[in-house]
Amino acid sequence: MSESVKKPILEVKDLKVHFPIKSSGGLRKKDAVIRAVDGISFDVYPGETLGIVGESGCGKSTTVRAIAQLTKPTSGQVIFQGKDLCKVSKHELLMARQNIQMIFQDPYASLDPRMTVRSIIAEPLIIYNKRHLLPKELSPLEIETRVEDLMERVGLNKAFKNRYPHEFSGGQRQRIGIARALALNPEVILADEPVSALDVSIQAQILNLLRELQKELGLTFLFIAHDLAVIQYISDKVCVMYLGKIVETSESVELYSNPVHPYTKALLSAAPIPDPEVERKRRRIILTGDVPSPDKEHVGCYFYDRCPNKMDKCKNHIPPMFTVGPHHNCACWQLEEKFPLAESEK
Amino acid sequence: MIDKNSKVILDVKGLKTYFKTDAGIVKAVDGIDFTVHQGETLGIVGESGCGKSVTNLSVMRLIQSPPGKTVAGEVMFQETDLLKISEAEMRNVRGNKISMIFQDPMTSLNPFLKISTQMIETIRLHEKNVSKAEALSRSIEMLKKVGIPGAEKRIFCYPHQFSGGMRQRVMIAMALSCNANLLIADEPTTALDVTIQAQILELIQKVNVEMKTAVILITHDLGVVAGMCDNVCVMYAGKIVEKAPTDKIYKFPAHPYTEGLIQSVPRMDKSGEKGKLFSIEGQPPNVIDLPPCCAFHPRCHKAIEGLCSRCNPPTHMLDEDHEVTCWLYGTDQEKSAALKEADARQASKEASK
Numbered sequence: 001m002s003e004s005v006k007k008p009i010l011e012v013k014d015l016k017v018h019f020p021i022k023s024s025g026g027l028r029k030k031d032a033v034i035r036a037v038d039g040i041s042f043d044v045y046p047g048e049t050l051g052i053v054g055e056s057g058c059g060k061s062t063t064v065r066a067i068a069q070l071t072k073p074t075s076g077q078v079i080f081q082g083k084d085l086c087k088v089s090k091h092e093l094l095m096a097r098q099n100i101q102m103i104f105q106d107p108y109a110s111l112d113p114r115m116t117v118r119s120i121i122a123e124p125l126i127i128y129n130k131r132h133l134l135p136k137e138l139s140p141l142e143i144e145t146r147v148e149d150l151m152e153r154v155g156l157n158k159a160f161k162n163r164y165p166h167e168f169s170g171g172q173r174q175r176i177g178i179a180r181a182l183a184l185n186p187e188v189i190l191a192d193e194p195v196s197a198l199d200v201s202i203q204a205q206i207l208n209l210l211r212e213l214q215k216e217l218g219l220t221f222l223f224i225a226h227d228l229a230v231i232q233y234i235s236d237k238v239c240v241m242y243l244g245k246i247v248e249t250s251e252s253v254e255l256y257s258n259p260v261h262p263y264t265k266a267l268l269s270a271a272p273i274p275d276p277e278v279e280r281k282r283r284r285i286i287l288t289g290d291v292p293s294p295d296k297e298h299v300g301c302y303f304y305d306r307c308p309n310k311m312d313k314c315k316n317h318i319p320p321m322f323t324v325g326p327h328h329n330c331a332c333w334q335l336e337e338k339f340p341l342a343e344s345e346k
Numbered sequence: 347m348i349d350k351n352s353k354v355i356l357d358v359k360g361l362k363t364y365f366k367t368d369a370g371i372v373k374a375v376d377g378i379d380f381t382v383h384q385g386e387t388l389g390i391v392g393e394s395g396c397g398k399s400v401t402n403l404s405v406m407r408l409i410q411s412p413p414g415k416t417v418a419g420e421v422m423f424q425e426t427d428l429l430k431i432s433e434a435e436m437r438n439v440r441g442n443k444i445s446m447i448f449q450d451p452m453t454s455l456n457p458f459l460k461i462s463t464q465m466i467e468t469i470r471l472h473e474k475n476v477s478k479a480e481a482l483s484r485s486i487e488m489l490k491k492v493g494i495p496g497a498e499k500r501i502f503c504y505p506h507q508f509s510g511g512m513r514q515r516v517m518i519a520m521a522l523s524c525n526a527n528l529l530i531a532d533e534p535t536t537a538l539d540v541t542i543q544a545q546i547l548e549l550i551q552k553v554n555v556e557m558k559t560a561v562i563l564i565t566h567d568l569g570v571v572a573g574m575c576d577n578v579c580v581m582y583a584g585k586i587v588e589k590a591p592t593d594k595i596y597k598f599p600a601h602p603y604t605e606g607l608i609q610s611v612p613r614m615d616k617s618g619e620k621g622k623l624f625s626i627e628g629q630p631p632n633v634i635d636l637p638p639c640c641a642f643h644p645r646c647h648k649a650i651e652g653l654c655s656r657c658n659p660p661t662h663m664l665d666e667d668h669e670v671t672c673w674l675y676g677t678d679q680e681k682s683a684a685l686k687e688a689d690a691r692q693a694s695k696e697a698s699k
Contacts, residue, residue: 055539169629199393200566201645204610204625211622226539229569233612233623256614270544272569273615274608276592279573286548287541290509 008043009220010067010100010188015040015076017059017066021295035294036062038244038302039076044188049214049221051235051252053228053267057291059244060224061105064190067222068102069093080188094133101181105193107173111165117176118161121147124183134184150179154209171202178209188220195230207234228271232256237327240264243294243302246321250328260330263303301333309334355527355560356382356405361419363397363404366412369634374400376584377419382528387554387561389575389592391568391607393630397584398564402530406446407436423528442472445521449533451513455505461489462501465520472524488519492549511542515549522553529553530562535570547574568611572596577667580604583631583641590668600670602648640673648674657684 018033037059044050052060065071067078069085078085080096088096101124104110111120125143128134138146148158154175165173174194181189191210195203211234213219225231231238232252239249240263248261259265266285273279287306301307301314313333322335363375375397382388390398403409404416407428421428428439440446448454456464465485470476476484482501489497492515505513514534521529531550535543551574554561563574571578571592578595580588580603588601599605609624628645631637637644643654654673662675673681 055541171629199630200568200607201393201610201626202629204623205627207612208623208625228540229612229614232614266541268614270540271614272543272547272567272573273613274568274572274596274611275613275615276572276596278615279569284544284548286544288545290511290542291539 006045009046009080010044010222011077011079012043012063012067013041013077013079015063015066015078016074017062017071018074032295035244035297037066037073038294040239040241040244040246042239042246042249044220044222046187046220047214047218048236049223049234051223051225051231051238052241053225053231053238054241055226055267055291057243057294058241059294060226060241061192063241064102064192064222064224068097068100068190070102094128094131098128098133098184099187101184101186101189103174103177103181103189103191103194106197107170107177108165108197110177111173113165116162116164117151117156117168118144118147120165120176121150121161121179121183124180128184146183147179150182153182153213154179155205169202170198171205174198174202174206175209178206178213182213182217185217186219188222190222192224193226194223196225196227203230210234228268229273240267243291243298245302245331247303247332248328248330250325250330254325254328258328260324260328260335261303261332262307262309262334264330266308301331352384352386354381355384355424356562357420357422358401358405359420359422361401361404361416361421363400363409363414363416365414367634372633373584373636374414374633375404378579378581378584378586380579380586380589382560382562384527384560385554385558386577387551387563387575389571389578390562390564390581391566391571391578392581393566395630395633396581398581399532401581402446402532402562402564406440406444406530438472441468441521441526442524443526444528444530445524445526447514447517447521447529447531447534449536451510451517451537454517455513457505460502460504461485461508461516465489465501465516465523468520469523485519485523488523489516491522492516492519493545494519510538511545514538514542514546518546518549518553522557522559525557526559528560528562530564532564533566534563536565536567543570550574568608580607583633583636585641585671587642587672588668588670590665590670594665594668598668600664600668600675601672602646602674603642606647650674653681653685656688657681660684 015037016039017037018035020033052063054060062071066073073086083092085093085096122143125138125146129138147161151158151161156172156175195206198206214221223234235252238252238255239246242263248264259268266287269285285308289306292305300316301319304310304314311333319331319333320341321329321331322339322341324330324335324339359379361375361378365372365374378401392398405421409416416429462482462485466478466481469481469484486497486501489501494500494512494515508516535546538546547570550561553559565571575592578590578592579586582603588604595604596608599608606624606626610626612623626645631641638655639657640654640659643649650673659671659673660676660680661669661671663669664675
């Protein structure tokens with residue numbers, strides 16, 4: 001397989017993002033922290049789409065924000081093109097960001113209402129041009145053509161370039177956001193729930209557009225969603241997150257046909273399928289309780305409180321990642337007997 | 347589950363609700379009919395702005411007026427027209443006979459009052475002769491029924507001490523505390539996570555079966571409808587375009603819009619099919635300035651040129667319980683008659699100029 005030869009374009013190693021919260025208490029009391037992301041690692045290979053799925057509050061968004069260095073990680077490494085983005089200088093970070101762009105969730109909040117579409121899409125170009133960071137200096141006219149090309153590429157009429165965001169519908173606004181992300185010809189796009197705010201019919205348009213762009217421009221996507229069907233459709237590999245930890249990671253087809261972690265199983269069984277016949281035959285695993293608050297440090301499995309098959313061991317030992325198959329890893333103690341860890345990993 | 351002989355408890359006919367805005371009149375709901383039988387779960391599906399919420403707010407007479415007004419139609423509930431009774435009588439219906447669960451559990455509870463206060467108030471408002479202690483014990487019982495652990499203690503908490511799913515449970519408990527015959531759930535799970543969504547849907551289903559409460563479920567999620575509903579209405583731009591039992595609508599979608607909606611969602615159970623998703627072209631219509639006649643024709647992949655944009659589509663029964671409003675099912679006779687009429691209309695318009 002060519003995959004073993006391929007080098008990852010982006011490596012995340014033991015990334016942690018903790019947010020301090022004020023706690024009531026005496027002077028000695030240490031401030032508590034919210035462990036939004038609590039030690040996750042994964043690799044992203046060029047040209048592929050990695051999907052991150054999980055419920056609200058599991059740290060998916062914080063993960064991508066930490067990769068783009070919009071939130072400074074507490075510890076860990078984000079290695080892009082051989083450099084650890086957590087440690088590089090401001091200048092180098094700017095250079096790296098040229099290749100890592102974001103698409104945001106809410107198309108209503110992520111566009112400046114007082115800027116025209118032209119200035120929104122041209123803004124990254126102008127900023128990088130001014131600092132002489134582009135491979136080739138652009139003239140105002142070239143920027144203008146680039147904006148028009150981008151608008152056409154994402155399916156917007158270029159005659160609308162002088163309009164303001166409020167004149168567009170949600171789907172069109174998301175296209176503007178995509179055009180802006182593409183302006184600098186990035187290699188990696190971090191898409192944070194790009195379709196969850198859109199209507200069903202528009203969602204399909206945007207998903208198709210993203211796949212087309214990926215094929216044409218060879219983009220690498222890190223795609224976040226809470227909708228399991230969307231993630232399955234768009235991703236090559238999937239990470240399932242729970243409470244700031246990755247509980248299972250696998251190739252998309254494998255994960256959906258053979259989920260191993262009890263949380264993944266419950267998540268897949270809970271997602272409704274738009275077919276009454278299939279729906280009637282399915283058995284749901286209904287999890288009890290809610291997602292616990294991420295402000296505690298866990299000594300055992302993060303899923304312990306809600307797990308339907310918890311064991312004594314789970315309470316006091318954090319499960320490591322067991323290798324279930326090629327590219328399929330899962331953190332659950334149940335797998336210990338069947339897929340024992342290699343000596344070196346213990 | 348619904349059985350054929352159960353009686354009709356809600357019969358909506360020709361309901362029209364318009365809003366007056368500076369930009370013109372918005373026909374949010376424009377002449378829709380549907381019925382709900384006892385014990386039935388009816389799904390109303392559609393995209394944002396298609397009028398599904400306004401339909402149900404009109405049934406409950408909760409449309410703010412001005413700007414909104416229900417201009418025509420009747421809402422027969424247990425042999426009374428809800429649009430004709432006085433406000434005092436209506437208040438007796440709301441919560442008592444028809445209950446509603448709203449989309450956002452974060453904003454529909456009063457943050458200043460304990461859950462106990464809010465629940466007791468609801469019960470005592472509708473049933474005057476219930477004592478406070480009785481109402482409290484009934485509330486606790488309801489909370490237990492909806493699966494809130496430690497209900498005896500939790501009832502004295504404030505809403506912010508509950509999570510989203512728990513708050514939605516409290517809402518459902520409140521909605522059910524008066525033994526309503528009809529429960530209107532307006533996107534009850536949209537703000538919740540999948541695992542919590544599964545819990546809430548199971549709860550609504552349980553209520554539906556055990557208490558024989560009829561449910562109107564408003565949602566945009568076709569998956570939720572597939573698992574929950576007996577019948578489905580598909581709405582587009584203020585009109586019902588297709589109405590059928592759930593199985594039929596998924597198997598033989600007749601209206602191009604329904605077909606598009608069903609095909610445009612990626613399917614989790616069909617892995618490996620990674621072709622291009624079917625997508626409905628264009629943008630949802632601007633409600634102030636709807637396309638003439640069939641509002642869907644500019645986005646329709648099966649539109650008949652010269653017909654769909656000029657003549658109102660007829661409603662046809664494809665089956666005893668499958669209704670669709672689209673020209674694809676019009677007879678040639680109807681088509682030529684409608685075209686003639688449209689020509690005549692145009693001619694008279696030109697003549698008057």
